[in-house]
Amino acid sequence: MLIAICALMTALGGFLYFQFAIPQRSKDLPESLWTAWTFIADSGAHASEDTFRKRLVAVPISIGGMFFFALLVGLMTDAVASKVDQLSKGESRVLEENHTLIIGWTKKTIPLVKELAIANKTRGNKRSIVILGDAPKEEMDGNLKQNLPLPDRFGTKVVTRSGSATSIDDLKLCSASLARTIVVLSPALSPLKADAIVIQTCTLLANSPEIRADIIAELAELDHVSELQGIIGTLLPFGQSKMLKASTSPYMRRRKMVPVATGDMALRIMVKRALEPGTVEVLKELLQFEGCEFRLKYWPELVGRKFSEMIFLFPDAIPCGLRKTLPSGQSCTLVNPPPGTVIEEGDRLLVISENDESYKPAATLYVPPHVPSLTTKTSHKKPSLNVLIVGWRNDLDDVLHLIDSSVSRGSQVTVLSIVKPQELLEDDFKLKHASIRHIYGDPLSLKVLKELPVEAFDKVIILMDEDKGPDLNNTAVTAMFIRHIQIERGRKDSTIVAELPTLEDTALQEVHGAWLDDTVDPDYLQAMVLANLAEDVDVGSVLDKVVGDSQNTMVLQQVTSYLQDDVESEKLTFWELQARAVQKGEIIVAHKCAANGNQWVTNPPNKSEKLAWVAGDELLVLPRASS
Helix, strand or coil: HHHHHHHHHHHHCCCCCCCCHHHHHHHCHHHHHHHHHHHHHHHHHHCCCCCHHHHHHHHHHHHHHCCCCHHHHHHHHHHHHHHHHHHHHCCCCCCCCCCCEECCCCCCHHHHHHHHHHHHHHHHHCEEEEEEEECCHHHHHHHHHHCCHHHHHCCCCEEEEEECCCCCCHHHHHHHHHHHEECCCCCCCHHHHHHHHHHHHHHHHHHHCCCEEEEECCCCEEEEEHHHHHHHHCHHHHHHHHHHCCCHHHHHCCCCEEEEEEEEEHHHHHHHHCHHHHHHHHHHHHHHCCCCEEEEEEEEEHHCHHHHCCCCCCCCCCCEEEEEEECCCCCCEECCCCCCEECCCCCCCEEECCCCCCCCCCCCCCCCCCCCCCCCCCCCCCCCCCCEEEECCCCCHHHHHHHHHHHCCCEEEEECCCCHHHCCCCHHHHCEEEEEHHHHHHHHCCCHHCCHHHHHEEEEEECCCCCCCCCHHHHHHHHHHHHHHHHCCCCCCCCCCEECCCCCCCCHHHHHHHHCCEEEHHHHHHHHHHHHHCCCHHHHHHHHHHCCCCCCCEEEEEHHHCCCCCCEEEEHHHHCCCCHHCCCCEEEEEECCCCHHEEEECCCCCCCCCCCCCCEECCCCCCCCCC
């Protein structure tokens, strides 16, 4: 359009200049056209014209040229402004590959980005992070800048795009087809609505042939984890088969979808914190990326050897399981498998180590000295506890079973919540060791709390009630009331653990610490679980086994169960202590020894150092599941 206008002005101006302005036709028509173009391109070119007739033609052409270039500049400015606006709003396609795509903008998004940035730093990765959220891009960028400034990202590139999780066009905008891992976060809706959106998003991703990434689906309801696994197994084979036929890439066949209820995992960790504080100290280190963590790695030189040899073959790691490939092509995780389990082609060794480069098999196998028989020594007995749970969750069943597996017969669990009594029936949970008592009442009511024998409770677990929403004031006030009543009645040794988000106000955090033994930030814990899955999706099955009510769950043991009879103190290396644990079907992953500063040490660096072990020292072990 602009070219046509310019050509018309040049042709008309050149013809008029040729006909009326040049005496005796001293210039030919092409020269007149060029002169007209100079008038258009340079508004001052007409000043050199020396006759009235030339000026009469030149001035209108120059004025037309000024209007033409004003229009051109205006259009170019609008185009540049539109492009800049498009870039600022995130409407352009992301030019990244092998990145982590986070679908969803929730309270867990920024903590997840932070954990992934730490993983990039410690593992030497350069993976970018792309976020697809339903909030405006400016809002997401502003929150990231405020809560996770550039120095805290350790060089990790973070890109945001605004769009819908169920729009294939928005997924293409984020280069989902080139992503390494896709994390689908549960939106901040009711559990059923949130899971419906996540499941719909996952089916869309699974049926997209161009998407090759592993998919991690965060679900709000624990029951929906198995449901989504069923959907993957029954409704998607047609789409998957088409996808595999359309591509010869071997990676396509390895793509995995892992549904996980991170809220349930955070609840388990919270219960562990109340019952066995030392367990959670080690678990937090294993979930973070700045210390020891679970790692899976294939060692071709170990094929054909037995798992029992692995325990004493790595001086800088603690082997604790296998990720075995079944004949069907599927995989399963074995935590502390039978000692005679043979490592086969494709099996990955599960270890606890600092990083992938920090450990390797030793040239020679450590042979422990004579191990005294400990078959007559029983492990530490489970305590009989009186536990109070304040609040209600739809997946409370899982919490109750975890408590039941950690206590002895005669224990009691009291649930105080605003849920109607008929909705919580003891027969529904079928506990083996503990009895359940339900009290209907408002935990914020001081009158209701005073009617309870709160001084009789050994452990108090305070949940952020789903029916009232995650109000930290409700949780903190309830904890304060309970502690106040307990102290008034002479009980000062009860453990109170509450769900509370990490506060920016350190003063308020210190105030909460006056009546709470510990707080658990559910969003932070859930973000750590998701970050571990994003780095290696198979870690999810490991966490599910070691944090829960399975036979492989981490157990706190007293070291006296591993010392010889009639011995108050014994000097042993970690290797020697590990050999005694293996005799009992256990693997030691961490210890707390008075001779070593009385601090929890995971994967001790010097396993040959002798330490004096005495009563009160503790071990964290992984038991073997009974066959």
